[in-house]
Amino acid sequence: MNTAIIKYNAGNIQSVLFALERLNAPAVVTDDPALIREADKVIFPGVGEASSAMQYLRERRLDEVIKSLEQPVLGICLGMQLMCTHSDEGDTTCLGIFDTQVKKFDQGLKTPQIGWNQAKQKRPELFAGFDEDPYFYFVHSYYAGVCDETAATTEYGLxxxxxxxxxxFYGVQFHPEKSAEAGQILLENFLKL
Structure with a gap:
């Protein structure tokens, strides 16, 4: 199996690579559309800022490539947010794969939300093998609203x-690559899709 990690101006790619290596699932980090299209699985990671990330994707036409993919695609953190319709961060028009908007947490909440929080499962594909709702590691100041495509919810002020x-297309707001055993199980589930 060959996995492509989309390279763009966002961090955390190395952590994702290490997590896949622990699963004996080597991956290539690339912004080459041909390599991305040929991959069996595609991971769209991200730690960064929405408007500059979307600008990078558009300049290289990676926005069109991502939307056209037919194999399983996993967006992580900013990657998931960029798969939504719009982000308040930089007033950014995003890829529009998921029909929900990304908003900034209310000013009354401490941001970013950093630490472990529970994901309440609604759809089984990524969450196979969990008897209870698992805890994952989060670091974010923006969130995607609940919609028809929500596969899990988490509480943080809302x-x-x-x-x-x-x-x-799959997306997770948390970081499976930093979420110990729960994250490893989730990544394995994605690789088995």
Missing amino acids: SFSSALQKKN
């Missing part, structure tokens, strides 16, 4: 989408 799913 209920938000901690996982999204539409056809072959």
